[in-house]
Amino acid sequence: MSKESGQVNPIPAFNCCYLLRSSKRPDCLYIGSTPDPARRLAQHNGVTKGGAKRTKAEAMRPWEMIAIVEGFTSRTAALQFEWSWQHMHRTRHIDAVETDELTRRKRITTPVDKGSGICHSPMKILGNLHQLLRSPCFRTWPLTVRFLSREAYTHWQLWNERADGLLSDHMQIKLDFHSGGASVFNPQRPVNDMTHIDATYTGIKEHLEKSTLLLDDSRLPSCQLYIARQMPIPVIPGAGRELSVGADPG
Secondary structure (H helix, E strand, O other), X not given: OOOOOOOOOOOOOOOEEEEEEEOOOOOOEEEEEEOOHHHHHHHHOOOOOOOOHHHOOOXXXXXXXXXXXXXXXXXXXXXXXXXXXXXXXXXXXXXXXXXXXXXXXXXXXXXXXXXXXXXXXXXXXXXXXXXXXXXXXXXXXOOXXXXXXXXXXXXXXXXXXXXXOOOOOOOEEEEOOEEOOEEOOOOOOEOOOOOOOOOOHHHHHHHHHHHHHHHHOOOXXXXXXXXXXXXXXXXXXXXXXXXXXXXXXX
16 A cells, blocks of 8 residues: 555556576676566667666677566565575575575586676576575465576576476466567567567456456445545455455344
């Protein structure tokens, strides 16, 4: 709920963390987050204003997204995951054993350029992602990993084979490879184009309409306690069931 307006903030249509790779220097990677992958990619490539300072070098453009983690329920959640992914040796979301493994891998892989934010090992970055998704903090989140590069997915499969644990069953993996210079979902779209990814409410349209119907339904019994506190009536998912929490059962 917004403290300034007293209104409940809406569930965001889409939030994701992404992994960029330079098409000119494939060993240069960048981690970020955005509610709109297509718009953000255009910014990174200088097509529109607003790109990150660390991706402005023409020597590394154009950038392409090779993996996306989606399903975050808020911008704050996406930013929390982004920071942890960028700072694996400082995050508190992996235990000491995993940190030791990271330290060992750091000695055998090319490190991040100091102060640049640019990474140099796809294998390492995807291994870090695998560890984060298995961590106690994030393993219960309803996340989906979308791979837009066959090479990135190959690295991921290697981590699946060597990792000590598996991802939670509810987490999904989507393969959205580019084929023949075009998106597999839309052959008319070029490789470096994310406009086929739906960043609107279309995917949750039915849930949104049901929630709106429930909250606007005048048949729901009122609860003076909730009215006095100016709190919204929670919507509890259920097949064909309507439930007003806090309502007088009589």
